[in-house]
Amino acid sequence: xxxxxxxxxxxxxxxxxxxxxxxxxxxxxxxxxxxxxxxxxxxxxxxxxxxxxxxxxxxxxxxxxxxxxxxxxxxxxxxxxxxxxxxxxxxxxxxxxxxxxxxxxxxxxxxxxxxxxxxxxxxxxxxxxxxxxxxxxxxxxxxxxxxxxxxxxxxxxxxxxxxxxxxxxxxxxxxxxxxxxxxxxxxxxxxxxxxxxxxxxxxxxxxxxxxxxxxxxxxxxxxxxxxxxxxxxxxxxxxxxxxxxxxxxxxxxxxxxxxxxxxxxxxxxxxxxxxxxxxxxxxxxxxxxxxxxxxxxxxxxxxxxxxxxxxxxxxxxxxxxxxxxxxxxxxxxxxxxxxxxxxxxxxxxxxxxxxxxxxxxxxxxxxxxxxxxxxxxxxxxxxxxxxxxxxxxxxxxxxxxxxxxxxxxxxxxxxxxxx
Amino acid sequence: xxxxxxxxxxxxxxxxxxxxxxxxxxxxxxxxxxxxxxxxxxxxxxxxxxxxxxxxxxxxxxxxxxxxxxxxxxxxxxxxxxxxxxxxxxxxxxxxxxxxxxxxxxxxxxxxxxxxxxxxxxxxxxxxxxxxxxxxxxxxxxxxxxxxxxxxxxxxxxxxxxxxxxxxxxxxxxxxxxxxxxxxxxxxxxxxxxxxxxxxxxxxxxxxxxxxxxxxxxxxxxxxxxxxxxxxxxxxxxxxxxxxxxxxxxxxxxxxxxxxxxxxxxxxxxxxxxxxxxxxxxxxxxxxxxxxxxxxx
Numbered sequence: 001x002x003x004x005x006x007x008x009x010x011x012x013x014x015x016x017x018x019x020x021x022x023x024x025x026x027x028x029x030x031x032x033x034x035x036x037x038x039x040x041x042x043x044x045x046x047x048x049x050x051x052x053x054x055x056x057x058x059x060x061x062x063x064x065x066x067x068x069x070x071x072x073x074x075x076x077x078x079x080x081x082x083x084x085x086x087x088x089x090x091x092x093x094x095x096x097x098x099x100x101x102x103x104x105x106x107x108x109x110x111x112x113x114x115x116x117x118x119x120x121x122x123x124x125x126x127x128x129x130x131x132x133x134x135x136x137x138x139x140x141x142x143x144x145x146x147x148x149x150x151x152x153x154x155x156x157x158x159x160x161x162x163x164x165x166x167x168x169x170x171x172x173x174x175x176x177x178x179x180x181x182x183x184x185x186x187x188x189x190x191x192x193x194x195x196x197x198x199x200x201x202x203x204x205x206x207x208x209x210x211x212x213x214x215x216x217x218x219x220x221x222x223x224x225x226x227x228x229x230x231x232x233x234x235x236x237x238x239x240x241x242x243x244x245x246x247x248x249x250x251x252x253x254x255x256x257x258x259x260x261x262x263x264x265x266x267x268x269x270x271x272x273x274x275x276x277x278x279x280x281x282x283x284x285x286x287x288x289x290x291x292x293x294x295x296x297x298x299x300x301x302x303x304x305x306x307x308x309x310x311x312x313x314x315x316x317x318x319x320x321x322x323x324x325x326x327x328x329x330x331x332x333x334x335x336x337x338x339x340x341x342x343x344x345x346x347x348x349x350x351x352x353x354x355x356x357x358x359x360x361x362x363x364x365x366x367x368x369x370x371x372x373x374x375x376x377x378x379x380x381x382x383x384x385x386x387x388x389x390x391x392x393x394x395x396x397x398x399x400x401x402x403x404x405x406x407x408x409x410x411x412x413x414x415x416x417x418x419x
Numbered sequence: 420x421x422x423x424x425x426x427x428x429x430x431x432x433x434x435x436x437x438x439x440x441x442x443x444x445x446x447x448x449x450x451x452x453x454x455x456x457x458x459x460x461x462x463x464x465x466x467x468x469x470x471x472x473x474x475x476x477x478x479x480x481x482x483x484x485x486x487x488x489x490x491x492x493x494x495x496x497x498x499x500x501x502x503x504x505x506x507x508x509x510x511x512x513x514x515x516x517x518x519x520x521x522x523x524x525x526x527x528x529x530x531x532x533x534x535x536x537x538x539x540x541x542x543x544x545x546x547x548x549x550x551x552x553x554x555x556x557x558x559x560x561x562x563x564x565x566x567x568x569x570x571x572x573x574x575x576x577x578x579x580x581x582x583x584x585x586x587x588x589x590x591x592x593x594x595x596x597x598x599x600x601x602x603x604x605x606x607x608x609x610x611x612x613x614x615x616x617x618x619x620x621x622x623x624x625x626x627x628x629x630x631x632x633x634x635x636x637x638x639x640x641x642x643x644x645x646x647x648x649x650x651x652x653x654x655x656x657x658x659x660x661x662x663x664x665x666x667x668x669x670x671x672x673x674x675x676x677x678x679x680x681x682x683x684x685x686x687x688x689x690x691x692x693x694x695x696x697x698x699x700x701x702x703x704x705x706x707x708x709x710x711x712x713x714x715x716x
Contacts (some may be wrong), residue, residue, distance in 0.1 A: 067508060070567035098698050100705040114509025131565020131580060131587040135545070138562055144546040150542035150680050151568050153687060191702065199694040203687060210683040214538050214572035214676050217668075229683050373488050 018177065029394050041382035047380025050373050051128060059131060063372035068254055068361050069368035074129045076356030080208050081349050082122030084232070087240025089115025089165060090201035091277075097194040106263040107270055109398045110251065111244055113389065116165035121160045121385040128377065150210045157204035164197035167181040176396040205232040212355055220359035222301050222310045225292045228355065234285045238278040242321075245271055245278075245341040255393050260400035269332055275325040275337040278344065282322035289314055296324055306362070313354065317347025433499045465601060466535065466554030468621035468653040469608060470628050471528060473665060475615040475636060478517055478526030485610025486513045486530075489595060504666065507531075509579040512592040513607055520660040528607070528616070530592040531556065531577045532645060533653035536675030539569035539578055547589070548578070552620065555594035556655045563589060574671045576651060594653070624655050631657060650675030 054062045065072050092111040095101045127133050139146065139155050146152045167189050174183035209214030209232030216224060225231070252259065252267065293299070301307045321343040350358075357368065393399060439683045483495040493510050501517040513530035537556045541549040547563035551557050558578075566586055569578045581587035595605035603609070604618040614669050617627065628643040644654035649671050656662065 056585055058583040058585055058587055063582075065582065067506075067570070068576055070570040072581060093699075098702045098705070100702070100707070126566075129566075131567065132563055133565070135562065135564040138545040138564060143562055146541075146544040146546045147682070148541040148677065149544040149568070150683065151566065153541065153684070155544055191699075195695050195698045195702075198698055199691060202694060203690055206683070210680055211568070212571075213679040213683065214542060216676075216679060217574050217671060218571075226679070226682075331626065 002303055003074075014378045025395050029118070031054065041384065043376060043380045043383045044387075045210065047377050047384075050377055050380075054128070059129070061373060062367055062377070064371040064374065066366070066368060068364050068366070069357075071129075071360075072357060072368055073127055073370040073374045073378060076353055076360075077349070078116075078122045078125035078381060079129075080356050081352040082118055083208060084236045084239045084352060085243045085345070086118035086122070087116045087201065087205060087236035088244040089240070090198045090242050091237055092244065093168065093194045094198050098189055098198070101268065103273060104270055105267050106260065107244065108249060109169070109401065110393070112165060112168045113392060113398055114171075114243075114247060116162065116169055117385050119158060119162045119165060121381050121388075123162070125378075126158075150207055154204050154207045154211065157200045157207065161197060161200045161204065164193040167193040168197065172396050172398060172401075175401075196223070201236075204231060205236040206230065208232055210390050211353070215360070217353060218361050220306060220362040221296060222298055222306055223359040225296050227288060227292050227295075231285065231288055231292070233350060234281060234288060235351065236283045237322070238285070239342060240340040241274045241278050241281075242344040242348070245274055245337060246345060248336050249341075251393070251399065255366070255399060258393060258399045263399055268332070271334050271337050272329050272332055275329045275340065276341070279322045279325040279329065282318055282344070286314070286319060286322070289318075306359075308356075313347055313350050317343055317350060321347065376399055429674060455702060463511050465561070465622050466618045466653055467594075468533075468619065468624040468655055469605065469653045470617045470619075470624040470657070471592075472615050472617075472657045473525055473527050474657065474659050475613050476515070476523075476526040476528060477542075477613045478515055479612065480515045480608045481612055482513055482528055482607035482616070483515060484593070484604040487511065487596070489606035490593075501572070507577065507579065507591070509581050509590040511587075512590065518665045520664045522659050525658070525660060527656075527667070529666065530607075530654070531594070532575060532648075533592075533594050534649050534675070535541075535651040535653065536649070536677055538572040538574060538649075538676035541677035541680070542572040543567045551596065553596070553599055555596040555599065557593050557596050558589045558591065560588060565589075572676065574676055575668065597603065620654060621655075628655055628657055644669075647673040649673070650678075656673070 011160075040210075050062050059065055063072060063074075092108055093106060095104050096108045127136060130136060138144070140150055140159065168184065170172070170186040171183045171190070174180070174186055204230035209228035209230075212219060212224070212228060215227070248267065301310070321340040322334050324343065325339035327332065328340060355408050357370075361368070424549055432583065449614075478501070480495060480499070487490065487494055490512060492512070492664050495511060499505065503513045504516055507530060513528055515526055515528050517526050520665060533551075533554055533556050537548065537550050540546070540550045540556060542548070543563075544566070545562040545564060547559045548556060548569050565580070566578055566651070567589075570576065570580060571587060577591050579590045595607075598605060608616045608618045616716060617624065619627070625646060628646075632639045632641055632643070638659055640661060642657050642662075644656035644667050645654055646657065650670070650673065655669055657663055658667075
């Protein structure tokens with residue numbers, strides 16, 4: 001079996017012991033009044049105040065949403081972009097548990113944790129945007145099932161995918177809590193959860209694009225096409241992996257003392273491998289973009305400002321980083337790879353916003369620009385997510401688990417038999 | 420399965436067939452009781468519709484008043500500036516606009532067009548937006564979660580949201596669904612003094628529209644707006660000038676809007692059934708002998 005070494009103090013003696021352990025774990029570690037904590041703490045506090053106003057007086061009190069633009073920054077950035085950037089979890093679990101590429105095992109836990117938290121917070125941000133959130137349970141309990149709706153599919157998928165991600169991560173929680181028997185049981189569910197998670201991801205990554213298919217007359221022709229679902233799915237692969245590269249780089253600086261030996265030694269190799277995959281999928285994505293370009297007759301728009309904005313996205317923020325990824329992989333230089341990842345992330349954010357916000361109702365007389373409150377709430381949600389992420393990283397064996405390959409790996413056979 | 424269970428299921432089946440028949444019989448009775456105008460074709464299949472003849476509209480805005488009274492909305496402002504195009508919102512479900520056209524000033528009433536295959540209803544994940552068999556597209560408060568996807572999908576931007584309410588509703592013309600149930604015509608149709616609006620089954624209204632075009636071919640554009648737009652609507656328009664000149668969109672196509680997501684939704688069951696076995700197969704294929712070490716449970 002996999003031998004896991006965890007640095008935590010294990011709780012002893014029943015529920016009361018666990019309660020004491022949990023209370024101890026809830027205490028902050030390290031200095032509290034750091035500049036980062038002060039800024040993010042302030043953002044979270046202001047967000048709470050703003051959300052109180054919003055739930056008391058309606059969405060109009062703090063947002064610039066209108067009758068023509070009913071979905072703004074919270075859907076376009078928090079949900080649609082956030083989920084694309086969380087795509088790393090399904091790609092990495094595919095590589096580790098389905099293709100059994102051992103090389104990537106050291107990052108599987110942190111990637112799954114990131115994916116899970118991203119869905120909880122960013123898909124959770126959907127609740128803030130609902131006018132009648134107390135009815136959110138309706139599509140689940142069957143009052144009524146709107147099966148002809150893409151949003152019905154996306155809603156169910158978010159729920160199921162969060163569960164799958166939690167199951168994938170649950171052995172780590174069991175290790176932290178010191179429940180080895182439960183850990184084995186949960187671990188046996190991993191492959192099933194991974195298969196479910198990947199299937200759901202292919203459908204809701206594309207589904208988020210399919211949501212906008214009915215808005216044919218409202219989205220700028222440079223970003224509307226019947227291929228939106230395919231473009232969203234393919235781009236979620238390199239968007240997610242770029243996020244893994246970006247997040248890994250930051251994690252390595254911030255949580256240096258938490259890194260386990262395999263991750264410390266293997267990280268550069270992992271980044272080089274991921275950059276090759278990014279470049280490959282980005283060229284495939286560019287291929288689909290070229291087909292769409294010809295199919296939709298987009299050349300006619302190239303002389304306009306919208307055309308320049310489109311070219312910046314496709315050439316400057318997809319083609320260019322794809323080449324940078326290739327060069328970085330060839331030279332085995334992670335600096336190229338990290339810059340390429342940042343450019344790719346900017347490109348994905350702009351792409352998703354072009355479909356959902358910037359190019360939406362593009363010829364309306366009054367354009368939507370998010371209010372400062374919408375931006376602060378978005379930053380507040382991100383801050384809260386980082387706090388939870390940090391709390392978990394500092395306590396659970398996410399970056400510092402040890403695997404002994406000769407005795408089996410996290411992706412071992414027991415999972416397959418369970419599924 | 421035990422024999423008793425088989426008998427029991429057969430009983431349930433038989434019962435439901437009987438009940439189904441009964442219900443169908445009842446619905447016919449109910450229909451007769453509401454004394455809705457009889458259609459030329461099968462009345463159950465034929466939705467109700469309104470024909471708007473923009474050549475007859477005087478722009479008096481009595482329909483706006485009737486609508487406001489019927490739906491407990493604030494009374495419309497007595498005087499309006501017709502040079503600015505007005506739009507429906509959460510406090511007015513119908514508005515009259517005037518357009519300067521090649522044939523003089525034309526007044527046009529607008530509201531929800533009650534599509535035959537509505538984008539809003541297919542977008543709704545709780546069926547809060549619902550196309551009734553009688554024709555009106557209605558909104559149901561107990562189902563709606565306020566996601567506003569109906570607003571995103573409607574090609575005419577009809578559904579409106581109460582942005583300044585803690586308990587917001589989606590607001591739009593419901594084609595006076597309750598009045599139709601009582602056998603009455605929509606309030607705006609009743610309130611129209613110029614005879615610019617007429618209510619009946621959709622087949623009748625189309626027939627009436629085409630009849631007017633045939634009898635006065637020089638007066639009308641030779642097309643009924645709403646006959647084919649987005650797959651057909653329950654509000655039909657006649658005009659003396661091209662419809663774009665009076666604010667009725669002709670760029671929306673004749674395909675129902677929900678057809679745009681149909682292909683994607685068709686792919687879903689196949690992905691769900693085909694991807695997991697593929698993944699499990701690859702996972703089996705990549706297993707090495709050393710991987711067979713099992714954890715003791």
